[in-house]
Amino acid sequence: MTKIISKGEGVIDFQKTSVRAGATYNMLLSLDQCDHTFLTFNRLIRSVKKELIKEDMARPEISQVISKLWQVFLFKKIMLRTGGHNHHLRTSTMPKNILTLLQKKYCRSDLQNGVSTEHISVDRGSALHGWIVNEYLNVAKTLFRGVFGYSAHIRFVSNQEGKKQVWEERYMTDHSNFHWDEDLNSFSLIVYLSDVSKDDGAFKVIKDSKMFQQNLYLSAYDQCLCDFNGRDNHIVSNRVGHHLKHVREDDVKVFTGLSGTSVSFYGRHILHDGGFPSAGGSRIALFLEQRNFLTRPLNFLAKLLSHAL
Numbered sequence: 001m002t003k004i005i006s007k008g009e010g011v012i013d014f015q016k017t018s019v020r021a022g023a024t025y026n027m028l029l030s031l032d033q034c035d036h037t038f039l040t041f042n043r044l045i046r047s048v049k050k051e052l053i054k055e056d057m058a059r060p061e062i063s064q065v066i067s068k069l070w071q072v073f074l075f076k077k078i079m080l081r082t083g084g085h086n087h088h089l090r091t092s093t094m095p096k097n098i099l100t101l102l103q104k105k106y107c108r109s110d111l112q113n114g115v116s117t118e119h120i121s122v123d124r125g126s127a128l129h130g131w132i133v134n135e136y137l138n139v140a141k142t143l144f145r146g147v148f149g150y151s152a153h154i155r156f157v158s159n160q161e162g163k164k165q166v167w168e169e170r171y172m173t174d175h176s177n178f179h180w181d182e183d184l185n186s187f188s189l190i191v192y193l194s195d196v197s198k199d200d201g202a203f204k205v206i207k208d209s210k211m212f213q214q215n216l217y218l219s220a221y222d223q224c225l226c227d228f229n230g231r232d233n234h235i236v237s238n239r240v241g242h243h244l245k246h247v248r249e250d251d252v253k254v255f256t257g258l259s260g261t262s263v264s265f266y267g268r269h270i271l272h273d274g275g276f277p278s279a280g281g282s283r284i285a286l287f288l289e290q291r292n293f294l295t296r297p298l299n300f301l302a303k304l305l306s307h308a309l
Contacts, residue, residue, distance in 0.1 A: 012208045012251070014240050014271065015218055024051050024221075031069065031217040041073050049309055061228055063306055068220040070302035075184040076216070079145050079294050086143055087210045088266040091255065092135060094191050098128050099260045102286065107193055111158035111282055119153045136189045136264060136288050143266070144185050146294030154193070157201055157274075158282040171276050175252075178206055178241030180219065181267035185295065189264040191286040197256050200283045201275030203263055204254040206247065209271035216268075240271055 027048045035041045045066060052062045080086075106118070122129050132150060141147045171177055181188075196202045219238065226237040236243045255263050265272060277283060 012206070012212065012244075014209065014212050014236070015215060015222070016236050016243070017215075017218075020235070024048065024055065025218075027051060028215065028218045028221055031073075032215040035073055035076065035217075038077075045069055045073075046309060061224070064227075065221060065224045066309060067302050067306035068224055069217055070305045071299060072184065072216045072220050074298045074302055078298060079185055079292070081143055081145055086266050087269050088139070088143065088187070088264065089205065089210060089270055090264050091257075092262045092264070094135075094260045094262055095127070095131060096260065098131055099191075099193070102128070102191075103193055103259065106154045107284055111156050111160075111284075113158055113160040116156045117153045118156070119151070122152055132189075132288060135262065137290070139264065140187050140290045143187060144290070144292060146292040147290050148293050149291040151289050151291055153287050155274075155285050155287055156282075157277060157284075159201075159277040159279055161279075172242075175206075175241040175244060175247035175273075177239065177273045177276070178244075178247070178271045179239040179273070180214070180269065180271060182223070182238055183295075184216065184268055185290065185292055186267035187264070187290055188267050189262060189288040191262040191288075192257055192259050193284040193286060194282070195258050196261070196283050196285075197281075198254055199278040200281040201277040202254050202256045202283075204252050204273050204275055205265070206241075206251055206271040207253050208251060209269065212269075214269055241273070 027044065031041065031044055031048070034044060048069065049062060049066055052065060057065075106120075122132065132152075137147070137150055140150075190203055194200075222234060222236050223238050225234045231237045231239065231242060241247065255261070275283070
């Protein structure tokens with residue numbers, strides 16, 4: 001795999017910047033480096049639009065690209081508290097009394113083959129809610145503005161047939177499902193409700209992604225082109241693992257653990273994979289995601305600004 005040097009360390013070039021060139025690419029680099037003010041960004045994004053017109057990109061597609069670039073700018077300036085890249089990745093353990101109640105309600109042996117989810121409502125007066133607030137919600141509020149709550153669901157994964165079935169396309173190789181979440185404010189917490197070994201599809205990350213300084217503008221542009229033309233017809237997408245020829249076992253951190261093991265992570269920056277169980281493997285886990293009242297207004301504003309250009 002290609003390595004680049006970042007802050008004195010060798011890091012995988014997940015955005016393949018070492019093999020890119022051209023006016024549009026250089027402009028996207030400028031957006032990432034010079035998006036200090038609204039006026040500067042507005043001037044730069046007008047140049048991007050002109051270049052896309054020169055490349056004969058269709059008008060609706062140009063509008064979508066520009067809207068996505070505005071989304072990134074507004075996210076960084078309004079929603080993101082950290083003022084830069086955040087690579088949160090932390091493990092913890094759910095208290096036994098809370099875990100036992102969840103297991104009694106949701107753990108079962110007669111899992112259906114494949115993947116299924118069950119959305120749950122958490123009693124705001126419960127010990128579970130108190131733990132979620134301390135372990136997850138308060139952390140989310142330090143990372144993002146606009147956080148007002150969370151959503152929760154149980155995810156059941158079972159591979160009884162010994163084949164990948166509907167997951168086949170996502171798991172062409174052991175690393176092809178490593179991805180960045182599409183939502184810019186993606187911040188999740190997973191709690192294993194069952195013991196999870198490597199064969200049960202344990203959560204895993206590519207270690208170097210913790211250090212990689214992702215250009216969110218370039219990622220937004222890349223994902224748009226993949227949506228327009230297909231993932232295999234562009235250099236890279238948010239599903240980065242699909243575009244990597246090889247990932248060494250030493251490059252991957254696998255989070256196996258007993259029931260109660262929790263992992264919180266910033267999914268927009270950490271390359272991760274929920275994992276697919278081997279034959280006979282299964283996994284039951286609680287998933288938490290933030291609710292943010294800024295998301296819809298900022299996306300709407302981004303569309304308005306893209307049409308104003």
